[in-house]
Amino acid sequence: MTVSVIGAGVGGMVSALLLARKGYNVTIYEQNDYLGGRLTYETNGEFTIDQGPTIVLLPDLLREILDEAGVPRDALDLIPCEPLYDLFFEDGTKMTKWRDPLKQQEELNAFSPGAGDAFRSYIRDMKDIYHFGYDAFLSRAFHRMRDFLTFQNLKFVFKSQSYQSLSTFLSHYFKDDKVKQTYMLQSLYIGGSPYRVPALYGLISYSEHAYGIWYVKGGYHALIPVLEQACYDHGIRIHTNATVERIHEQDRQVTGVQVNGQFEPFDHVIFNGDYPLLDQLVDDQPPKKQPSYQPSSGCLLVYLGVNKRFSDRQAHQFFLPNRFDKHMKEVFETHTLSNDLSTYVFNPTALDSNAAPPDKSVLYLLIPVPATPNMDWDHVQDQLVDQALETIESRAFPNLREHIKWKKIRTPQEAEQSGLFMGGSFGIAPHLKQSGAFRPQVVHPSIKGLYTVGASVHPGGGIPIVMQGARLLADHFEEKKEMII
Numbered sequence: 001m002t003v004s005v006i007g008a009g010v011g012g013m014v015s016a017l018l019l020a021r022k023g024y025n026v027t028i029y030e031q032n033d034y035l036g037g038r039l040t041y042e043t044n045g046e047f048t049i050d051q052g053p054t055i056v057l058l059p060d061l062l063r064e065i066l067d068e069a070g071v072p073r074d075a076l077d078l079i080p081c082e083p084l085y086d087l088f089f090e091d092g093t094k095m096t097k098w099r100d101p102l103k104q105q106e107e108l109n110a111f112s113p114g115a116g117d118a119f120r121s122y123i124r125d126m127k128d129i130y131h132f133g134y135d136a137f138l139s140r141a142f143h144r145m146r147d148f149l150t151f152q153n154l155k156f157v158f159k160s161q162s163y164q165s166l167s168t169f170l171s172h173y174f175k176d177d178k179v180k181q182t183y184m185l186q187s188l189y190i191g192g193s194p195y196r197v198p199a200l201y202g203l204i205s206y207s208e209h210a211y212g213i214w215y216v217k218g219g220y221h222a223l224i225p226v227l228e229q230a231c232y233d234h235g236i237r238i239h240t241n242a243t244v245e246r247i248h249e250q251d252r253q254v255t256g257v258q259v260n261g262q263f264e265p266f267d268h269v270i271f272n273g274d275y276p277l278l279d280q281l282v283d284d285q286p287p288k289k290q291p292s293y294q295p296s297s298g299c300l301l302v303y304l305g306v307n308k309r310f311s312d313r314q315a316h317q318f319f320l321p322n323r324f325d326k327h328m329k330e331v332f333e334t335h336t337l338s339n340d341l342s343t344y345v346f347n348p349t350a351l352d353s354n355a356a357p358p359d360k361s362v363l364y365l366l367i368p369v370p371a372t373p374n375m376d377w378d379h380v381q382d383q384l385v386d387q388a389l390e391t392i393e394s395r396a397f398p399n400l401r402e403h404i405k406w407k408k409i410r411t412p413q414e415a416e417q418s419g420l421f422m423g424g425s426f427g428i429a430p431h432l433k434q435s436g437a438f439r440p441q442v443v444h445p446s447i448k449g450l451y452t453v454g455a456s457v458h459p460g461g462g463i464p465i466v467m468q469g470a471r472l473l474a475d476h477f478e479e480k481k482e483m484i485i
Contacts, residue, residue: 004029004257004266006244006281009037011453011466012272013227017069018474020234027266028231029242029259036224037272038420038455039463044406047305047362049355050221051410052425054346054364055189055316056214057207058464065467070234075226077217079351084213085316088395089178090340097182099212112176122173122183125160126206132156133203138459141442141472148437162200163432167325169199181324185342188368190461191296191426193332195325198432204462215315215351220463247271247281247450254449268449270473274421275440275456276428282447294434295371295424296461297331298412302365302385305406309361310397315350319343319391327368332429335370337380343367343388345397360405365392373416373423381409427455435460442473451476 001024005012008030016026034040038052056062059078067073084097095111098104101123109116136156142148157163161172166184174180184194186204216222231238239259246258247269256265271278276293321327321340330338346364348355356362367388393400412423421428428434439458444450453469455461460469 001025001268002266003027003268003270004244004264005270005272006247006257007031007037007272007454008035008238008240009272009454009466010039010223010227010463011455011457011470012037012270013224013231014065014069014467014470015270015272015451015453015473016236017071017227017230017234018470019477020231020236021068021070022474022478024268024477027237027264028239029244029257030238030240031243033240035228035238035240036221038425039221039224041219041221042303042408042410044305044408047303047356047360047406048219049303049348049362049364050219050346051301051303053220053463054215054348056216056220056464057189057204057462058211059214060211061464061468065464065471068471069227069230071226071230076223079215079217081213081215081315081351083314084208085318086314086396087178087182088317088319090320090322092395093178095178095182097208099209101209104209108179112179115174115176115179118173118175118179122170123206123209126202127210129160129162129200130203130206130210132160133162133200137200137436138465138468141458141476142437143441143443145437157200160199162198162202164199166194166197166199166202169202170194177324178320181320185318185320185324187430188297188342188344189426190430191424192430193297193328195328196332196429196431198435200435201430213316215348217352219348219355223463244281249282249447249450252447254447268451268477270451270453272453273419274424274427274454275452276421277419278444278452282450293421293428293456294431295422296426296429298369298371298373298415298423299410299425300367300369300377300381300384300412301410302367302388303406303408303410304361304363304365304404305356306361306363306400306403307359307405308399308403309349309356309359310347311350313347313350313396315347317345317347317396319345319388319395331368331370335372337369337375337384341367341384341388341391343392345392365389369412371412371422371424373411373413375413377411377413381411385409421456426461427457430460442469442476 105116187194344366416423
């Protein structure tokens with residue numbers, strides 16, 4: 001049986017590997033001259049840094065799937081972060097987040113008396129929600145709505161109140177707004193507003209304590225050559241500069257793809273791109289109205305080469321405004337630019353001295369912004385970046401701006417041009433109506449032999465979670481094969 005994979009992002013490459021190990025004949029087509037999709041890097045020759053994801057969560061899941069895909073366990077060097085990160089608030093206060101629950105409890109009580117005791121209750125309750133969410137949602141696909149809306153699922157969701165927004169749910173535990181922000185900003189890892197995503201996504205923050213935050217030595221993009229080599233080892237053919245212009249089907253059954261103007265027959269096709277863009281490739285779409293998807297947040301990304309090291313700074317830090325709620329409303333609801341920015345800063349030399357040349361640093365700034373690629377980013381980007389740099393410099397990175405030797409900015413407009421839906425950096429938004437069974441699934445709803453994987457597809461965004469989606473896809477192939485036998 002032959003399989004073509006459209007797109008060599010991490011979801012496409014892991015899907016290819018899992019299927020190749022099950023005996024399928026797999027070919028990958030990538031329109032760019034490089035592999036990795038979102039998981040690539042920026043460089044000026046001297047400085048190199050991840051372009052997209054930087055935070056590694058769920059390391060055991062990552063290793064487990066790589067092992068199933070035939071990737072040697074020693075191929076990646078994962079370094080733990082402890083403390084996890086620092087948070088700098090606009091009023092000058094600072095909090096450190098620790099993986100160790102006892103240290104975290106002490107930190108919270110010192111920051112806001114009583115918050116440590118609330119944290120213990122939160123961790124206890126989130127442990128149950130995490131394991132329920134992992135088993136009921138992350139570990140299965142939902143080909144039918146009734147697979148999702150089971151009595152057991154509904155009973156747990158209502159009992160745990162995990163249907164509430166993450167912000168509302170956290171209000172039951174934390175009364176201090178800054179402490180609450182500490183446990184809800186993680187929804188931004190997947191491009192969702194904590195005032196809209198279901199509390200079930202609080203499992204991200206819980207996972208930081210349960211499993212830690214990790215760094216891939218050499219950068220997260222170091223995973224791509226590892227996957228590429230594994231693909232070659234398993235006989236997978238990879239074609240770069242190969243644009244798939246059409247997915248052909250007959251009587252609602254896939255027949256192949258058109259690549260660079262030439263038809264190539266295949267039994268199965270996997271689309272590893274942003275799901276809302278799939279319709280542009282499919283022949284003769286049915287006349288019924290297609291779903292209207294909402295994108296995740298956009299990101300204004302800034303890459304810096306600096307001739308100074310900041311040895312007293314962590315690898316990860318967040319700079320938060322006093323009106324975090326206002327900032328989130330502007331990003332996700334009014335789609336306007338904020339005067340109260342939040343900024344994430346990645347400083348990899350804190351963990352890996354070889355991440356930059358000696359006595360130099362490479363930094364990565366992420367500023368959540370609306371997914372509005374049509375905005376005149378050339379006109380506004382410099383002002384926003386200067387505003388963020390001023391904040392970062394004043395609170396934690398003294399004299400940063402005078403030491404910058406290289407700077408590159410990436411906007412939602414460039415993200416859309418590279419294939420990200422409406423410039424959103426994390427696929428479609430993970431709010432309630434685009435989660436679980438309400439999210440696109442690995443099996444196309446009406447075309448046999450067509451499958452999907454990626455950040456916009458269940459179970460969602462984040463590298464290990466996209467890899468889990470690839471595993472769900474491969475498992476479906478086996479279930480289908482068993483049914484035929």
